[in-house]
Amino acid sequence: MLDIRWKAGLLLCALSVICAFLWLIISAKVALIAFTLGLLIYLISHIAWLHQLHVWFKNPVVAEIPEGAGVWEDVFTALLKYARDNINNQTQLSSALERFTLTANAIPDGLVILGASNEIEWCTPHAENQLGLNFSTDKNLPIVNLVRDSHFIAYLYNADYGEPFKLKSWQNPEIVFEIQLITFGANQKLLICRDTTQLEKVEIMRRDFIANVSHELRTPLTVVGGFLETLGDMQGAVPDAIKSYFGMMQEQTNRMRRIIEDLLTLSKIESNIEEPENTEIDMPSLLKQIQKDALGLSHSLYKTKHAIELEVDQTLTITGAQSELQSALSNLVSNAVRYTPKGGKIAISWHRQNGQAVFAVRDTGIGIEPQHIERLTERFYRVDRGRSRETGGTGLGLSIVKHILIRHQAKLEISSEIGVGSTFSVLFPKSRIVLAPQLKQA
Numbered sequence: 001m002l003d004i005r006w007k008a009g010l011l012l013c014a015l016s017v018i019c020a021f022l023w024l025i026i027s028a029k030v031a032l033i034a035f036t037l038g039l040l041i042y043l044i045s046h047i048a049w050l051h052q053l054h055v056w057f058k059n060p061v062v063a064e065i066p067e068g069a070g071v072w073e074d075v076f077t078a079l080l081k082y083a084r085d086n087i088n089n090q091t092q093l094s095s096a097l098e099r100f101t102l103t104a105n106a107i108p109d110g111l112v113i114l115g116a117s118n119e120i121e122w123c124t125p126h127a128e129n130q131l132g133l134n135f136s137t138d139k140n141l142p143i144v145n146l147v148r149d150s151h152f153i154a155y156l157y158n159a160d161y162g163e164p165f166k167l168k169s170w171q172n173p174e175i176v177f178e179i180q181l182i183t184f185g186a187n188q189k190l191l192i193c194r195d196t197t198q199l200e201k202v203e204i205m206r207r208d209f210i211a212n213v214s215h216e217l218r219t220p221l222t223v224v225g226g227f228l229e230t231l232g233d234m235q236g237a238v239p240d241a242i243k244s245y246f247g248m249m250q251e252q253t254n255r256m257r258r259i260i261e262d263l264l265t266l267s268k269i270e271s272n273i274e275e276p277e278n279t280e281i282d283m284p285s286l287l288k289q290i291q292k293d294a295l296g297l298s299h300s301l302y303k304t305k306h307a308i309e310l311e312v313d314q315t316l317t318i319t320g321a322q323s324e325l326q327s328a329l330s331n332l333v334s335n336a337v338r339y340t341p342k343g344g345k346i347a348i349s350w351h352r353q354n355g356q357a358v359f360a361v362r363d364t365g366i367g368i369e370p371q372h373i374e375r376l377t378e379r380f381y382r383v384d385r386g387r388s389r390e391t392g393g394t395g396l397g398l399s400i401v402k403h404i405l406i407r408h409q410a411k412l413e414i415s416s417e418i419g420v421g422s423t424f425s426v427l428f429p430k431s432r433i434v435l436a437p438q439l440k441q442a
């Protein structure tokens with residue numbers, strides 16, 4: 001097919017040839033008049049088609065695009081193709097949008113998209129019900145104006161969304177939601193709100209069950225343990241033939257007692273939703289005490305003492321629940337003793353690092369293979385059951401540590417190498433560090 005420019009050029013050439021012919025056979029005047037008339041007709045036809053195009057643009061219905069003639073036939077054909085493609089794209093886009101909206105609305109979790117200033121850009125009807133929003137009136141309003149829970153606001157601004165956040169429904173405090181924020185795009189956030197009321201109830205039942213069973217077992221065990229102790233103290237009460245079995249009974253009873261005590265401690269910490277008390281902790285003396293206890297443990301387990309070094313930044317103080325933190329940190333140090341063979345070294349340090357307060361305990365012990373590290377804080381997860389038992393372990397120590405640290409917004413980091421040793425570090429956030437008096441005044 002000929003190009004528009006060729007078509008127009010050929011038409012003008014034909015007119016010029018006809019006029020030249022008229023000049024030759026009639027006169028220049030007739031040729032000029034014919035040329036002028038030809039151009040005029042050509043111009044009028046263009047104006048007429050331009051007018052048609054203008055009229056169509058006022059009401060651009062695809063079926064009514066004029067067919068056109070000459071060069072205008074090509075123009076209108078191209079316009080028709082463009083309009084059809086446009087309609088196809090629009091149909092595809094709106095069906096994709098409809099599919100997305102239907103899918104998003106079918107998700108039982110509430111979804112909210114927040115803009116750079118945490119304003120509501122979009123949300124699903126489930127999110128409206130769960131969070132008490134109304135999209136038509138709340139669009140572009142900051143979410144903190146509508147969800148006013150102070151913990152939620154702190155979670156939103158903290159920008160650490162690794163762990164989900166639990167939010168009680170303001171309409172019904174029995175309903176508990178789990179809020180997870182995910183950042184994406186240009187500083188936008190996706191808020192996922194999941195109703196975890198049922199899960200929470202099951203979790204409470206599990207915790208209560210463990211606490212009740214532990215409680216119920218504690219009394220009979222204390223009685224059995226007491227009798228065994230009394231029998232052991234009575235001269236000749238235990239015949240020599242069964243002395244070794246008797247020793248095993250005492251050992252196992254003590255082990256069960258330790259497990260029950262740890263289970264009770266764990267369920268107490270887990271079910272405690274109150275914020276931990278925020279007293280200033282005298283870390284230098286707390287760590288000195290932990291070092292002393294560790295030396296005692298080392299002596300009772302190995303009949304010799306490990307070298308236990310202590311390096312403390314005396315100016316670094318944090319706030320928290322003293323008894324909980326003492327239990328968590330001494331747990332890590334006693335593990336270092338229990339999993340480091342005779343003659344090994346243990347280094348405890350308390351220092352600042354990148355604005356955080358860091359407690360670290362490094363040992364030259366047996367080390368841990370990388371595949372176990374992720375799972376160490378699970379209840380009863382032990383790499384070597386035998387060694388754990390021999391050294392009086394219950395398999396619950398690191399679970400207790402984890403829960404105490406969560407309550408203090410602290411993080412546990414573990415690095416280890418088989419045969420070389422392990423380092424357990426606890427990172428306390430800046431917000432827990434007590435400022436020196438001169439900084440407080442500034």
Ligand code: ADP
Binds near residue numbers: 335366367381388
């Ligand atoms: P346990 O009472 O068995 O020590 P924990 O919860 O305290 O239970 O620790 C879980 C497991 O982690 C232990 O059984 C042990 O395998 C491993 N572990 C903990 N601390 C250390 C360490 N410092 N060195 C090597 N292994 C360790």
